[in-house]
Structure formats: C-alpha cells, structure tokens
Amino acid sequence: MELATTTIQERLFALPTTAISDATGGHTNVAASIKPLSDHFKIAGQALTVRLPDGENGAVLEAISKAKKGDILVIDAKGNTNRAVAGDFVLSLAKGVGIQGFVVDGVIRDLAAVRELDFPVFSLGTTVAAGNKNGGGVVGGPVSVGGVTVHSGDFIIGDIDGVVVVPQEDVEKIAEAAEAKVAKDEAREQEALANGEESIRDYLAKIVK
C-alpha cells in the first residue's frame, strides 16, 4: 500500500499566515500595504523573482516562460503605482502555464477581469496605465518586496491577512512551529470558549492577576 505523503507546500497551504508570522517572529512579513485583490485569494509555494526597472514590465513575460508549475512570481517594481506590471492578458498567460499567483511591490490593472479569472494577485493595488516595454529587468536574482528580501526558491504564503516569506532553508522548522502554534491556539480557544461566559471568566481569572 502506498502511503499518502503531505508535501511541504500542502502543509504551508493549510496554515494561516498569522501562525507562520508567529513562528518566524514576523521578521519576514511583507509590508501590510501589499494586499490580496480578492479576500479569498490564498497562495503557498516557491518564489520565482523578478526585478523591474521603474515603470517597465517586459521581464514579467520572461519569468512566465521560465516558471515551474506552482511557482509564485514575486515582482519587485520598487513600489511604483503608476504603471501596471501586468493586466488580465499577462495574468491569463501566467495562470495558463500553471503559475500559482503574483506578489507585487507595485500594481496591476484590469481588476474586474482578474477577479473573474480567479488568479491570486497580492499587490499595492491597481492602476489604469500599462507598463512600458523598453526592456530590462532581472529574473531569478534577489529582490526586495514590501521591505523583505526574497530569493528564488523561498516559500511565499499569502492570504486575507497579507503575505509572509519563509527562507527555503528554514521551511521545515517554521512549518512545524506554525503547526504547533495552530494546535496551541485551538486548545486555548477550546478552554476559554467551550462553556460560554463561565469558561471565559475562568480563563481570564487565570491570566489577569
């Protein structure tokens, strides 16, 4: 009989970003200004990084062509909010080759169509303007996104609360600590809330001296 094995990606996908933040100490939390463009967007996978010159987006296509299935494109657009790194067409290409989502220190456009496409994008927001196509940019090098350095291969987890980064070498340890935190939170909730006001008062009496 073959045993089902849970991959690290599946374990991360099952965890809330909040528990991962608790496990990392929050040192690699992406700035809160980078938000999911739909509340239900959830991602967990490995980064393929892209660094763009100001206002440009040509290298995004290069990254889409190089990405492995399940990768998350992590795009350093230096916080530029005037020009889109992608719109619904480019995001459809990304979804079509199996990319899992985008995390962008910048903006996209065509939000209505992107929501329709149901492709997870975490960004500073949207703009109406296309990116310039003069070339330049680096795929696969270190980037800075929302104040956090990301290398290709690092793990990225995003949900309604935001985006966290887990360096590749720490992922087993952090997943384990985050799972333990979830279990601890569940036990606390059970203890405090199991029996309405009575258990809440018992819980508070133990904590508040």
Ligand SMILES: O=C([O-])CC(=O)C(=O)O
């Ligand atoms: O060309 C662009 O800058 C992006 C765009 O509009 C799309 O992907 O639909």
